[in-house]
Amino acid sequence: MGYAMSRLEMDSELCDGDKTMPEAGSSKRASKSLNKLDHEIAQVTKLNTSPHKQLAKLVPGTQKLSVSPVKMLVGREANYSARGRFSAADRCHMLSRYLPVKGPWLVDQMSTRAYVSQFSADGSLFVAGFQGSYIRIYNVEDGWKVQKNILAKSLRWTVTDTSLSPDQRHLVYASMSPIVHIVDVRSAETESLANVTEFHDGLDFSSSSDGSYSFGIFSVKFSTDGRELVAGSSDDSIYVYDLEQNKLSLKILAHTSDVNTVCFADESGHLLFSGSDDNLCKVWDRRCFIAKGKPAGVLSGHLEGITFIDSHGDGRYFISNGKDQTIKLWDIRKMAPNATSYSGLRNYEWDYRWMDYPYEARDLKHPSDQSIATYKGHSVLRTLIRCYFSPVYSTGQKYIYTGSHDSCVYIYDLVTGKQVASLQHHKSTVRDCSWHPYYPMLVSSSWDGDVVKWEFPCNGEAQFPATKKRIRRQ
Template identity: 35%
Template sequence: MSSRERDSPSESEGIWHPAHEWLEEDELDTDFHPALEPSEDDEWEDDMPNEDEELNLGDADDPPHINIGNIQIELTADDAEGGGPGDPNGGHTRIPASRLFELLASSGLQDILSSNGWPVPLEHQEQLEMEMEEEEDSDEDYVPIFRNRLRARRLGQPAKLPPVPNPEGVKLMGQGDFGTNQYYVDRLKKRKRVLATSLIYREMGVDNHGVQKRADQSISQGLIPGSAADRIIHYDTRSYSGQFSDDGNFFFCCAQDFKVRMYDTSNPYDWKYYKTVDYPFGQWTITDATLSPDNRFLVYSSIRSQAYMATTDPEDNSDPSVLDFSTLPGQGRRRGFGTSHFGIWSLRFSGDGREVVAGTSEDSVIVYDLETKQPVLNLRDRHQHHVNAVCYGDTSSPHILYSGSDDTTLRVWDRRSMGDGREAGAFMGHTEGLTYVDSKGDGRYVLSNSKDQTMKLWDLRKMMTSADIENIDPAEYTTGFDYRFEPYPNAYRTNAKNDCSVVTFQGHRVLKTLIRCHFSPPGSTNSRYVYSGSEDGKVYVYNMDATLAGTINVGQATLNSRPREPDAYATAYEMSGEMLWRTCVRDASWHPDAPVLAATSWNGWGLSTGTCTVHSWNDGAADDEGDPPVGKSYDDRLRYIPEFNDYRENTASRHSRRPLRSRPVRRWELHEEGTRSYHRRLLAVAIENIIVVAAVQYQPHLERTAAIGQ
């Protein structure tokens, strides 16, 4: 039994999705478990297509068999209480195949298969188009469980990529709000100024024209951390977010085992383990955490309507406080943990430390007052989908709020003028849902990341008013493609008619999970850059003119840094037959005072584990003579792991030219006559992997799974 299963109640709090935050777009009731509930109790069951019929399964009461060509699949599960002499089922509980595929999020199964070459039937495409046309006339109260799959891209003009360098970004770099331009001699000669040159210029008084502080900051703005990892901190589950405190003295990391680890980073080059706090009875993972401005309290959330607030004092082992975001403003908190009405995706402390704002799966933005222990503001009915990210617009004022949603909009709320419950304005220009928003803290600039594979910079002075967006359908462009499994097709790219962004950044990949982006800090970078994690295992650092300033290759730095464990296959996110070492950088944080960056990643065999890697600027040096040596592996409490380091060294010596594969790769020749057989083999491999994951993750409901034959 894994640590995550030990920490969460397996019977009362069922987690029924095997990959990523399924509630994020699919789950309507976090307490619903399709393997535990009978289908006749579902009110929407009659309106959904019968999956058994689509898969040619016959009557749901018949033993579940799937017939796809000459592939035979039999699905059974042992019943711990059955098996009597008179039991006609022979001690087995019949589980309809529709329930198993619902358990495995079958809306994404077809995309897994199609991405591996399995063709989509034409009649299925026609049926889906008819369902989308009927969607406009459907009951407003009816929300299908896989609503993100019901809209297809409307055909339009192909996307016109914005220019790089971006003219607006060039202007911003010249105004001084985002760093300082190079000395004119360096620009004329097209050379990059090194650190030694900057120090000499400062001593000579060059570039100093009475602005000593800006000149000093310009020295460090070119010190971008390198790909070599100072240390690799390993977690047994995927890591979801990690951030430095505002003063750089703390770093916290949220993992899927419902724990938040805190580290003392007052010396950014020598971390010390500090404290670990838990989320009791969490759902799927820790989604977010935020540290108070005075570093005394940490608030963290899961896919539930309750957040927890714990003290950062390592000597204080008291239970964390419960912050119930589901109560209405002015009402007291209900007793007991009870049913969770929604999940919390994002949390942020206000600049004065008195409030916490949250974005929820209920399509709402909630402000919670820590003194009265209750919500004081609930902004609903404006966003049309989950609110994945929230933040305050000004570090010195709690009045301006930003919220980014899967409805493609970034809305601006002014709490001083909320009489009609509407936002002060909105930013439109993304063509898919937003995954993260970050404010520069000056009440003017805000940054957003999106599933349309772009990051955008916005200026508050250019936002659209609420009257301007009343007649605009924000879902006009979005496809709702399954970013967890699908690549983003070029055919989906298009230009929004009402794009009011200032600069658009492209190159990173916003796939697999809600990948985050940030402004670089003013102290260590002179606010020169914006940066984002990426599904390809890198951190992308951009200049404000949309040119690429540099990349930090976390995947290369961590390759084969831990041996593959026996249960890695069961917890793998990748459902391919190869189980390669994969890295997806979900979050990154730049230290406010030093050229040090910490990257929080899904990392390992099949993305089954997580890491936090520390990267520092080393001027491109291949080796570091300092102590301790760079690139070594540590556990969550920063204890050296000799077996991990020995494994990597031995692997590097044996496989110096290509990555290590943890199992043989299946290869088949392709020719015209064997194409269909090839597709069926791919289907068999995909379903085999899915059933193995289900058998391990959902015991005792799926105690035994029969073999797949061809």
Template identity: 40%
Template sequence: MASSERTLQDQTDHPEDPSVRQAAREWSEEADDTTEPDYQPSQSRSDDDEWEDEADEEADELMLEANDIENDNVTSATAQGGLTHINLGGIHIEFNTEDIQEDDDADEDDAIVVEDNGAANPTVVSRSRIFQLLASTGLREILRANGWPPGPEQDDDDDDYDDEELLLNTRMRRGARHRKPRFEWPKVPSDEGTNLMNSGHFGTNPYFVDRIKKRKGAFASNLMWRELGIGSHGLRMRTDQSIFQSMLPGSQADKIIHFDSRSYSGQFSDDGNFFFCCEQDFKVRMYDTSNPYQWKYYKTVEYPFGQWTITDASLSPDNRFLVYSSIRSAAYLAPTDPEDDTDPSLLDFSLAPGRARHYGLESSRSRFGIWSLRFSGDGREIVAGTSDNSVVVLDLETRTPVLSLQDRHQHHVNAVCFGDTSSPHILYSGSDDTTLRVWDRRSMADGREAGVFMGHTEGLTYIDSKGDGRYVLSNSKDQTMKLWDLRKMMSASKADEIEPDAWSTDFDYRFEEYPESDREAHPHDHSVVTFHGHKVLKTLIRCHFSPPGSTNSRYIYTGSSDGQVYVYNMDATLAGTIDVRSATMNSRPRGPETLANVWDMGGDSTWRTCVRDASWHPNVPMIAATSWNGWGLSTGTCTVHSWNDGADNDEGDPPIGRNFDHKLRPLPHFNNYRATAPSERAQRRARRPLRSRPVARTYADDAEEGDGEW
């Protein structure tokens, strides 16, 4: 064996010597004829980068040979003396399990003799070398089955090199080249979602008027039977529910309200008589929607000295007050009465619970930003999610925080809400740490949450509660929505043992597409239904349950960065889409603000649409979508879409698809431009890049804005 070790040393010193047999080269030629003929693996470990590259190529060659061997079923093994022999087709491997002490130049590792059957000059390779080549192949299992590596009683006292540690380190140095399980989407339609639809918790199933032909009642027939009042009370109620839940708003816009900055959120009040819309110019516009088809401008309130944008707003249950926030630790509370001109009241969420506000330079400094705000069902409290990784509850009577939940979320809290409309005890919070946490204020002596939902692999952008204290919906940067049931939440102690972001890809949702090739299934996902198809990119896109009045709670819906509103059935099937981009295409002329406010990764100034939020009217089949919308996403719109039975036009008055400014004043020159604007295809041909990437402001540059919101 000493002479064989010297042969190995000579081979390393003279790699081009034709008299030295190159077993790895012969293997590669047999496995793949396209391998370069002058390829010669190095036996030296002095150059780590070169060694890793060669090891990767040799491991791939051995993988091909191993596959051939397995398919031919010609693997055999014998043991004689101190050698273990494995015959792999035309290749013979001998494992020396005896100590090598004949030569001072011998490698400290046991030697492995690799040769063709009948070869006169076998090649000797060190044990660590062959394990490095076989670390990512199936041949390792063959070696283990034949007594290699040797047990502890066979190891040399002077050799403390652990083969298992070597394999692990080799995998890590190659970037963990293990094969992850193939990702598969959950079944659609979802069995759990179908059961929910059949149970009556989420709408009713249309019944057949002709069961033999499986024919359902037409809309006109249902309307006629309802007006005639024929049948039992239950039958009339089912007819009403079937009528409402089948009326999905169409893509044609009733009206297009234009803003000179991007629109971030907009919601109807619980009674449908009020609508507010938040823009990036730090203003919130309010509208009277008591007649949902004839909106009236109400008033505008402003956030003084705001940062980046209005992040969120919430309306009190009695519609008397509106609270709104920016990326600051203070929110403002403004009356909605158009006759009330008093200044908004400041609400400081950075105070410690029970501590009074101190005015001065230090008190005016923003400690964090507020991403989300919600009124409680009784209108007495406001909950906020912050960039300080915390959830804060503020009492409106004392104007001070009464609860601060910290040190549980590991990243920004992008969304918060109350779990029950009749009780302020249950809170939900969704964070960039991929978790949705449930808080019960009646049992928080240890400051920990009541339970945790895990299943998303990227940060959460929004959460919405059904209001029954049981079901909650979440939207995520992993391009999915999930429906959760509080009865299936994970305990806080068990969640503490799991790293929440271990399955994240760390992609930047503001500027990149989601890397689908890196998608992995979360092993602790206990969600009821998973919805996918929409895109959650560029900003914190929102999702909602459909209202019980106008939809019978049949659907969930979400905005999308591709310019559409996606409406899903509870069984994860797509019920329909509202194409906001097509409805608004070329609806305003290019202006000087276009070049100044373009938002696009490649400097694209064509017409782009990203629907950030949408609100379904509680009483009529109507959706109002607030969007980044315009040339290069430089401006914003609020578009109103109602059910029109699939018709492209409306014979009523006023005509649909007209353009208005933020005070609902008509914009006839916008209408004229749209009628003569070039086609989308012509715009794509004529577009010119403006810049390669928008200038990104981070929260670290200004009061630690972070990457939570844009």
């Protein structure tokens, strides 16, 4: 079970994890759609986070009530599962109730805005990207020591996105330029100054040969096998770059406005999800794209542009953050063959970069909303704020979490839509945040320059070696 489980076993006082989950409102739409478990993703979430059925023999009412860790540990000792250990669902049922809400503890503090913060797939590394050309890679297991201090090359405006290769050997970073740079993470140099101490190879995503800087890249991701990169750009397009051939392999004129976010839908690499300022989410199947030249389907429901998409990983469900101040949950089986962005309800002028969201727009609904749930409470302003599913290992993807313009991190229950936590520390917009894939730890980064970690410690102290001072709450 790893570190988190051993700590739970040692501290029998933690009998009611729900005490760490303050509720502050809910989404009526999410409750209506999913609370009765009448949708497949709700059923999947329940199966992934419910204790073994044999526990019902020990704890009456198990199917309706959450089971305390103490009773689950007793059940494990009694071998109720006949496996001698917790099942994955048992583990998630226990760990998903211990949200990373204590703290925060300071990881790093910069004098410039933090735009990107992400754990590696195994949680051993953490990447933070800043507006001032700096990208730092921290060794989480070595007291958050800076393993790589990268000074980005030819940065335009800011680091818009970064991505670690699956083998954690390379990092790519993008900015408002068609050139994506790649860095060797495992090299001996700690200080990685572009073309001074290390070479930052440039991958040209433009199809022109004149070196034109006609567009910028908002989103870039490695494929699961590490052989390709997918990118979304300001020229309304999606790009796929073949790293083995070292050339651009596909360009899709995907939307009618900026493509702010793009990702692979699952491990196969065949399906892509994209989101744009044209308010639409699109699904692309590369197996039939050459023949059709069109998306596999379109999903509409947002009233404003889409800032980020995160896949559930099963090639079926994903979530999107929108400038209409909502997160939406999608099932691609509901997609339509085509759609256009709907602006019939908008009778106001608004720009999210410097204006607050109009009060009269907050209750507007898309007449043909294809989403299966909507989550509200956070604020999406000034920048492309990101949202994610919580980790599979420790939570069974039971939660959705997001940064916010109001300086907080919000955590919602996927099924009920309830806001179960709000993390407050930052003094400016939280653009990105990342939940550790195995431990109850979440790291948030903000335009105030702070990168901080939140945990669920058993004794009020940090679970991992803290080399930085603890931040006092104001």
